[in-house]
Amino acid sequence: MSQFGYKGKGLEFLTSNKIEIGSQVKIHADSIYSGVIMPRYEHSDDHHIVLKLKSGYNIGLELDKIKKIELESAPLMKKETVHHSQPNPKLPKILLLSTGGTIASRIDYRTGAVTPALTAAELNASVPELATIANIDAEVLFSEYSENLLPQHWIKIAEKLDSYAKSGYDGIIVAHGTDTMQYTASALAFSLAGFPKPVALVGSQRSSDRPSSDAALNLIAATRFLIEVHSPGIFVVMHNNSSDDEIACNWATRVRKNHTSRRDAFKTIGGPPAYIIKSRSIEKDKQFDIPKREYVPRIKFDSRVLLLKYYPGLDPKIVDYAIDSGYRGIVIEGTGLGHVGKTMYEVIEKAKKNGLFIGMTSQCIDGMVRMTVYDSGRDLLNLGVMPLGNMIPETALVKTMWALANSKDSNDMVKLMKENIALEFSD
Amino acid sequence: MSQFGYKGKGLEFLTSNKIEIGSQVKIHADSIYSGVIMPRYEHSDDHHIVLKLKSGYNIGLELDKIKKIELESAPLMKKETVHHSQPNPKLPKILLLSTGGTIASRIDYRTGAVTPALTAAELNASVPELATIANIDAEVLFSEYSENLLPQHWIKIAEKLDSYAKSGYDGIIVAHGTDTMQYTASALAFSLAGFPKPVALVGSQRSSDRPSSDAALNLIAATRFLIEVHSPGIFVVMHNNSSDDEIACNWATRVRKNHTSRRDAFKTIGGPPAYIIKSRSIEKDKQFDIPKREYVPRIKFDSRVLLLKYYPGLDPKIVDYAIDSGYRGIVIEGTGLGHVGKTMYEVIEKAKKNGLFIGMTSQCIDGMVRMTVYDSGRDLLNLGVMPLGNMIPETALVKTMWALANSKDSNDMVKLMKENIALEFSD
Numbered sequence: 001m002s003q004f005g006y007k008g009k010g011l012e013f014l015t016s017n018k019i020e021i022g023s024q025v026k027i028h029a030d031s032i033y034s035g036v037i038m039p040r041y042e043h044s045d046d047h048h049i050v051l052k053l054k055s056g057y058n059i060g061l062e063l064d065k066i067k068k069i070e071l072e073s074a075p076l077m078k079k080e081t082v083h084h085s086q087p088n089p090k091l092p093k094i095l096l097l098s099t100g101g102t103i104a105s106r107i108d109y110r111t112g113a114v115t116p117a118l119t120a121a122e123l124n125a126s127v128p129e130l131a132t133i134a135n136i137d138a139e140v141l142f143s144e145y146s147e148n149l150l151p152q153h154w155i156k157i158a159e160k161l162d163s164y165a166k167s168g169y170d171g172i173i174v175a176h177g178t179d180t181m182q183y184t185a186s187a188l189a190f191s192l193a194g195f196p197k198p199v200a201l202v203g204s205q206r207s208s209d210r211p212s213s214d215a216a217l218n219l220i221a222a223t224r225f226l227i228e229v230h231s232p233g234i235f236v237v238m239h240n241n242s243s244d245d246e247i248a249c250n251w252a253t254r255v256r257k258n259h260t261s262r263r264d265a266f267k268t269i270g271g272p273p274a275y276i277i278k279s280r281s282i283e284k285d286k287q288f289d290i291p292k293r294e295y296v297p298r299i300k301f302d303s304r305v306l307l308l309k310y311y312p313g314l315d316p317k318i319v320d321y322a323i324d325s326g327y328r329g330i331v332i333e334g335t336g337l338g339h340v341g342k343t344m345y346e347v348i349e350k351a352k353k354n355g356l357f358i359g360m361t362s363q364c365i366d367g368m369v370r371m372t373v374y375d376s377g378r379d380l381l382n383l384g385v386m387p388l389g390n391m392i393p394e395t396a397l398v399k400t401m402w403a404l405a406n407s408k409d410s411n412d413m414v415k416l417m418k419e420n421i422a423l424e425f426s427d
Numbered sequence: 428m429s430q431f432g433y434k435g436k437g438l439e440f441l442t443s444n445k446i447e448i449g450s451q452v453k454i455h456a457d458s459i460y461s462g463v464i465m466p467r468y469e470h471s472d473d474h475h476i477v478l479k480l481k482s483g484y485n486i487g488l489e490l491d492k493i494k495k496i497e498l499e500s501a502p503l504m505k506k507e508t509v510h511h512s513q514p515n516p517k518l519p520k521i522l523l524l525s526t527g528g529t530i531a532s533r534i535d536y537r538t539g540a541v542t543p544a545l546t547a548a549e550l551n552a553s554v555p556e557l558a559t560i561a562n563i564d565a566e567v568l569f570s571e572y573s574e575n576l577l578p579q580h581w582i583k584i585a586e587k588l589d590s591y592a593k594s595g596y597d598g599i600i601v602a603h604g605t606d607t608m609q610y611t612a613s614a615l616a617f618s619l620a621g622f623p624k625p626v627a628l629v630g631s632q633r634s635s636d637r638p639s640s641d642a643a644l645n646l647i648a649a650t651r652f653l654i655e656v657h658s659p660g661i662f663v664v665m666h667n668n669s670s671d672d673e674i675a676c677n678w679a680t681r682v683r684k685n686h687t688s689r690r691d692a693f694k695t696i697g698g699p700p701a702y703i704i705k706s707r708s709i710e711k712d713k714q715f716d717i718p719k720r721e722y723v724p725r726i727k728f729d730s731r732v733l734l735l736k737y738y739p740g741l742d743p744k745i746v747d748y749a750i751d752s753g754y755r756g757i758v759i760e761g762t763g764l765g766h767v768g769k770t771m772y773e774v775i776e777k778a779k780k781n782g783l784f785i786g787m788t789s790q791c792i793d794g795m796v797r798m799t800v801y802d803s804g805r806d807l808l809n810l811g812v813m814p815l816g817n818m819i820p821e822t823a824l825v826k827t828m829w830a831l832a833n834s835k836d837s838n839d840m841v842k843l844m845k846e847n848i849a850l851e852f853s854d
């Protein structure tokens with residue numbers, strides 16, 4: 001038996017003290033702590049309880065060290081006083097799809113509810129500026145931290161977006177956890193290449209109950225981008241620097257989360273962001289240009305692809321394992337210009353003979369793979385390894401999964417890999 | 428039968444035309460090409476020959492398309508007119524160990540010799556400024572592109588350095604390919620923690636026969652750093668920006684090759700370089716400080732460690748494979764603050780039960796892993812995953828290989844992993 005992840009002693013402690021998840025409490029232990037009792041997850045032990053402090057941080061308190069727990073107030077109940085601001089027919093229409101993540105977890109964190117959910121009413125209430133610039137309809141697609149998203153989630157998001165391709169919305173926001181946002185962005189960029197509306201993936205690095213939260217500003221900037229710029233395609237909209245005056249609008253296949261915690265963690269690799277959203281203007285990078293293409297959704301992914309980072313001492317047998325396990329492709333994060341040690345040549349040759357696609361990217365992340373400069377690169381080309389230009393490794397992985405699922409044979413697949421479908425090659 | 432990698436038709440073509448590797452030739456094909464015949468590697472096909480053009484680039488020419496080949500001059504023979512500049516007893520003594528790579532391949536590229544080798548005489552001839560600031564002895568340890576280096580090469584370099592720990596040299600330069608230089612730097616920093624002399628790993632991103640080569644300036648800066656600063660420990664000395672006025676001296680465990688081709692590809696992660704070497708001064712970063720420690724070399728590595736980058740769709744069975752194959756540790760490049768999807772929990776638990784060390788780093792590269800912020804992180808902590816702070820993934824991999832080989836049991840190993848041995852934790 002468990003309640004919001006509490007079980008055994010932890011659950012007993014809470015029950016006997018009549019404390020519910022989401023309650024504001026004061027706990028006397030080695031020190032006195034005030035905060036909200038948070039839910040726990042299934043793998044947690046049973047001798048800690050988790051308290052969210054006013055600072056926004058969670059701490060785990062050991063049951064044995066708790067001298068006293070005092071209830072200060074019961075969980076805030078979601079008030080169903082939905083302030084439906086009357087839609088203003090003069091304003092553009094925006095759809096907000098929520099998939100989960102920190103940006104959608106404000107309510108979760110404040111009340112202790114397990115399932116984060118962002119309704120239109122909650123959104124309007126938390127970011128009142130939005131209602132003044134657009135009419136926003138919100139829809140909860142699912143509620144997952146993005147580290148738990150899988151290719152089947154990409155498919156659900158893409159299918160949902162596709163269903164709105166001809167709708168009356170001016171643009172669509174996808175609220176998404178930041179951990180795997182770049183993978184989802186690439187997946188949408190390939191599967192929905194040519195999508196006729198602007199789509200902005202928006203996340204936040206700090207939940208909105210923290211003073212430094214980036215959630216509201218990212219949402220406002222994304223909304224402004226969608227209704228002011230009208231640039232179709234998939235973008236990732238997040239802080240551009242450590243202050244609040246610039247939000248970057250990064251093109252889906254060229255963006256990477258480059259810092260664990262900074263609000264400006266997302267960076268366009270190999271150049272500036274496609275757009276910079278400032279308080280009074282939105283500036284387009286001169287180089288940024290998406291070639292127009294017909295919208296033909298191809299929403300399939302084959303996840304039998306291994307992303308393999310090469311390093312000194314890597315046992316080549318891992319490639320044998322991939323062959324034997326039915327993988328259909330390997331994206332290598334090679335060293336430098338796109339190399340691996342000679343120890344790998346034999347298994348790479350074997351993988352090619354077994355029909356696997358092998359693509360080369362660089363663990364340097366930035367810069368072009370150039371496999372004709374050194375013998376090591378030329379040897380790998382001879383073995384049938386495909387150089388993937390300046391495609392970033394995570395994008396190359398997603399593209400390989402996509403190309404394998406949307407091609408009729410290996411020639412067709414290689415053709416797709418070479419084609420610049422969604423600006424994944426930027427040079 | 429093969430000669431410098433040429434075999435079959437290619438070898439026949441060269442032999443019948445009496446052309447040796449290293450010859451200056453003019454080739455008539457779709458166009459006329461002038462250049463030097465380059466060696467090839469064992470996996471190359473037999474219907475191309477490789478020509479190094481004056482621009483410094485190599486091209487492969489298809490035999491079937493070659494109409495005529497003309498010998499312009501025979502290979503430049505290494506002239507043994509060794510200009511041994513008389514050692515100046517007033518100057519400091521520097522040892523230069525060459526391991527291969529672009530920096531040591533000038534002679535290779537110019538004459539077409541297969542084995543790059545940098546002798547003291549060649550070095551003095553190519554960078555005459557060096558002889559005015561130090562007496563340099565050179566020793567060729569091996570000649571490999573660094574993508575071919577393995578942990579056993581780290582051991583050879585470390586043992587060689589150890590043998591000079593009490594020598595009369597003021598410092599030691601290790602000429603090294605750039606592809607895996609950061610791995611070797613970390614390996615030396617751990618195995619030779621407390622090394623009493625300054626050691627500078629130096630590479631070049633462009634070979635010295637190209638006008639834009641960074642080889643000479645990096646070598647001069649490294650030499651100046653060794654004799655002017657006297658800061659013991661392992662550093663990586665490479666260009667700091669795209670001009671030639673600043674060379675960065677990066678601390679071994681905090682540096683990463685972040686661009687495939689730029690001369691300033693190497694960056695200290697999470698802060699500025701330890702030193703900036705300018706034309707008239709060497710500036711130390713105020714934060715940089717190596718705690719003094721007794722020099723006790725521990726030169727062993729266990730390469731049974733898997734560096735595993737998490738991504739959506741990663742098949743958890745790869746961890747079963749690692750367990751079954753006798754791996755002793757896994758360094759995960761998780762998402763964000765140090766997460767993996769729930770699909771991985773079960774195999775991680777199994778790996779822990781089987782005694783594997785599992786360390787968590789972030790694929791963001793920059794920033795701290797913080798596994799107490801979200802449930803996903805706390806779940807992984809409960810499963811026994813060790814958060815590795817802001818250690819960069821490649822350094823964490825090398826440290827895990829090192830700690831496994833230099834500890835008597837798993838508690839001892841974990842203790843080593845937590846200890847800040849060589850500034851691998853910088854916060």
